[in-house]
Amino acid sequence: MDPAPEVKRNRFPSMNFEAEILTAPHDNSELYVIPSMRSLTAEEYAEAFKSFLDHSTEHQCMDEFNKEEMPNIVAGLGNGKSTINVLGVGSGTGEQDLKMIRIMQAAHPGVLIDNEIIEPNPQHVAAYKELVNQAPDLQNVSFLWHQLTSLEYEQQVKEKGAHKKFDFIHMIQMLYRVEDIPNAIKFFHSCLDHHGKLLIIILSDSSGWASLWKKYRHCLPSTDSGHYITSNGITDVLKRLGVEYHVYEFPSGWDITECFIEGDPVGGHMMDFLTGTKNFLGTAPPGLRRQLQEALCQPECSSKKDGRIIFSNNLSMIVVES
Numbered sequence: 001m002d003p004a005p006e007v008k009r010n011r012f013p014s015m016n017f018e019a020e021i022l023t024a025p026h027d028n029s030e031l032y033v034i035p036s037m038r039s040l041t042a043e044e045y046a047e048a049f050k051s052f053l054d055h056s057t058e059h060q061c062m063d064e065f066n067k068e069e070m071p072n073i074v075a076g077l078g079n080g081k082s083t084i085n086v087l088g089v090g091s092g093t094g095e096q097d098l099k100m101i102r103i104m105q106a107a108h109p110g111v112l113i114d115n116e117i118i119e120p121n122p123q124h125v126a127a128y129k130e131l132v133n134q135a136p137d138l139q140n141v142s143f144l145w146h147q148l149t150s151l152e153y154e155q156q157v158k159e160k161g162a163h164k165k166f167d168f169i170h171m172i173q174m175l176y177r178v179e180d181i182p183n184a185i186k187f188f189h190s191c192l193d194h195h196g197k198l199l200i201i202i203l204s205d206s207s208g209w210a211s212l213w214k215k216y217r218h219c220l221p222s223t224d225s226g227h228y229i230t231s232n233g234i235t236d237v238l239k240r241l242g243v244e245y246h247v248y249e250f251p252s253g254w255d256i257t258e259c260f261i262e263g264d265p266v267g268g269h270m271m272d273f274l275t276g277t278k279n280f281l282g283t284a285p286p287g288l289r290r291q292l293q294e295a296l297c298q299p300e301c302s303s304k305k306d307g308r309i310i311f312s313n314n315l316s317m318i319v320v321e322s
């Protein structure tokens with residue numbers, strides 16, 4: 001077992017706050033614990049994510065990838081079999097899944113698509129089922145939901161001893177809350193059939209998130225699992241696994257102008273999503289608040305367009321071969 005972390009206290013006069021400093025036992029990195037601040041719960045995160053989608057081009061960016069690259073990526077799937085087996089990990093409410101399934105249907109007319117979904121949030125599973133019920137064009141597609149986390153699914157598969165193989169597995173914007181990312185990637189890669197592909201969509205190192213997390217992660221409360229991961233973190237894991245992969249970069253932006261309007265409730269929620277903190281503006285020390293708002297305006301994080309401030313939300317689409 002790791003020894004208990006050493007606790008020190010320190011004042012940060014330039015930012016005008018006092019914090020406990022924990023030294024993480026595994027890598028000696030420092031984390032500042034500011035007692036008033038806490039992470040978003042999974043439900044609060046899901047709520048904040050919805051509002052983020054409304055103000056960002058995240059899904060338009062994925063649409064662009066679907067149009068430009070997905071037809072080629074899915075062209076060889078299934079290797080001539082009558083059924084293509086697909087697994088979505090952390091699929092949320094299913095919009096992205098259905099778009100990709102339709103691209104597979106177009107590339108493989110008449111082939112059956114067996115689609116399994118791992119999604120722990122019951123509201124998301126219910127919304128996904130509703131979306132399927134309302135879709136008129138999914139006759140050749142079967143759906144099976146596992147209301148589990150990726151780790152619970154892995155444990156279930158290992159207990160059963162039956163290891164189903166898939167032709168296409170995707171993990172889209174979901175690795176941030178997975179407990180052991182290298183293990184999850186290794187496990188789901190092992191679930192690929194011959195000629196199968198694993199698609200990971202994650203924030204790019206060219207995004208504003210990457211520079212924000214590099215500078216300020218030690219001041220923010222850790223998320224449930226505390227993973228501030230971007231594309232390079234994933235490709236490091238893939239290199240260690242010795243697997244082949246290709247990275248596609250697509251630009252995306254998030255209009256965060258409201259974050260700079262004093263007392264604006266939408267801006268307050270945006271700051272919560274940006275920092276992973278519940279009521280960041282109400283609970284963070286004033287110095288940290290000011291520093292973060294200044295950082296958000298820097299060119300590494302955002303650009304100005306038509307008087308609006310657009311935070312860079314660039315995405316990396318990583319396609320891993322079996």
Ligand SMILES: C[S@@+](CC[C@H](N)C(=O)[O-])C[C@H]1O[C@@H](n2cnc3c(N)ncnc32)[C@H](O)[C@@H]1O
Nearest residue numbers: 090091092120121124149150172173174177178
């Ligand atoms: C940001 S949403 C992305 C949803 C969808 N893939 C998309 O791009 O629209 C992340 C999803 O991962 C799910 N999730 C969170 N932790 C998970 C875990 N440990 N295993 C599997 N899914 C998880 C959440 O419930 C949520 O639906």
